[in-house]
Amino acid sequence: MRAVLTAGPTLEPIDPVRFLSNRSSGQQGYALAAALADEGFEVTLVSGPTVLPDLAGVTMVRVETALEMMAAVDAALPADVFIAVAAVADWRPSEVSAVKLKLDKSAMASLPLIENPDILKTISRREGHARPSLVVGFAAETHDVAAHARAKRIRKGCDWIVANDVSGDAMGGAQNAALLITPDGEEAFPRAAKAEIAAQLATRIADAVRA
Ligand code: CTP
Numbered sequence: 490m491r492a493v494l495t496a497g498p499t500l501e502p503i504d505p506v507r508f509l510s511n512r513s514s515g516q517q518g519y520a521l522a523a524a525l526a527d528e529g530f531e532v533t534l535v536s537g538p539t540v541l542p543d544l545a546g547v548t549m550v551r552v553e554t555a556l557e558m559m560a561a562v563d564a565a566l567p568a569d570v571f572i573a574v575a576a577v578a579d580w581r582p583s584e585v586s587a588v589k590l591k592l593d594k595s596a597m598a599s600l601p602l603i604e605n606p607d608i609l610k611t612i613s614r615r616e617g618h619a620r621p622s623l624v625v626g627f628a629a630e631t632h633d634v635a636a637h638a639r640a641k642r643i644r645k646g647c648d649w650i651v652a653n654d655v656s657g658d659a660m661g662g663a664q665n666a667a668l669l670i671t672p673d674g675e676e677a678f679p680r681a682a683k684a685e686i687a688a689q690l691a692t693r694i695a696d697a698v699r700a
Contacts, residue, residue, distance in 0.1 A: 490698050491568040492530040493621070494522050495575035495608060497537035499555045503600065504586040511576045515539035517627075517653075517665060518574030520683045522547050524691035525570075533565040537575055555581065555605035562608055569698050571621040573609040573647075576629070581605050613646035623697055625649045631656040638670045648672070651690065669693065 496518020501509040519541050522534040526546045533548040535558055543549045550561045555577045562571070580602035609626045626647040628638045631654070638652035650670040666680035669690070676693075678686050 490528075490530045490570070490695070491533075492522075492525045492570040492572065492694075493533045493535065493562060493565045493568040494518055494525075494572045495535045495537075495558055495562060495577070496522065497539040497541075498576050499537045499558055499578045499605075500553045501555065501578045501581035501605075502553075502585045503582045504588065504590045506589055509578055509581065510538075511578065513537070513576035515541050516663070517683050517687065518572075519544060520687035521572065521574060521690060524684070524687040525694065527688075528691045528695040530570070530691075530695070533568070535561040535565060535575075537577075555608070559606045559608050559611065562612065566612075566621070567618065568621050570623045570625065570694060571612050572625040572627075572694075573612075574627050575608070577605060577608060579605055579607075607645070609647055610645050623648050623694065625651060625694070628652040629655040635668055635670070635675060638668060642670050 497515035498511045498513040515536060522532050523544050526532045533550060534544060535550045535552060538553060552558045552561050558575060558577065583601040583603040613624045624647040626645050628641045628650050630637045630652055634652050634654050638650045642650040652668040652670060653665055663682060664680055665683050665686050667678040667686050669676045678689055
C-alpha cells in the first residue's frame, strides 16, 4: 500500500526577503504520515517549510511553493491513497521581484496575485489509474464545520474530508478534534493529541484501502 501526503504551509516569495504564507505547523500531516507508516504503508510526505525533523521510514520531499508541491506530488504518484493536509496558499504574487522591493507607498499599495493550482482538486479529478483509489482532503473551519466540510467534499471531488474546528488553537496547537465526512455519513474523532487523531485516521484509511 502506497500513500502520498502533503503537509505544512507553502511559502510564496514576493522578493528575496519577503513571502506570503500561513501558520500551519505541519504537525497533523507529519503525525498522519508516521501513523500510516506504522500501518504498513510505503509513505511519501511532500512537506512545505516546517521546523519538524524528517520522519524515519518515510520518504521526505521538502518544497517551498505550491507549484513545487504540485510537481512533487505528481512525481510521487501513483499511490493507493492521496491525502492533502497542507495549508496551500491559494494565491501567489504574480511576479517575484529579483531585488528587494522598496517600501514606498506606490510599490506596496497593491500586490498583484495569481491563483495557485488546487492540488487536491487536480488529483481528485483525474480518471482511471491516474487517480488514487482514496483521495482525502482536510478542511479548517471556524463555524458550521459539518456543513462547510460536506460542501467542500463535493466541490473538491475528493472521497473523504477530515474537518478540523480551528476556532480554538488547532492550527499550531498539539491537540485537535476532527469530523470525518465520507459519502456514507460522518464520524466524530473527539479532541485528543494530534498523534492520537492520526492513529485513528490511519487505521480507518488502512481498512478502507484493504477493503
Ligand atoms: N488544497 C490544495 N491545494 C490548494 C488549496 C487547498 O491541495 N491550492 C487542499 C488542502 O490541502 C486541503 C483542502 O484543499 O486538503 C482545503 O481546502 P481549501 O480550499 O484550502 O479550504 P479553504 O481555503 O479553507 O477554502 P474555503 O475558504 O472555501 O473554505
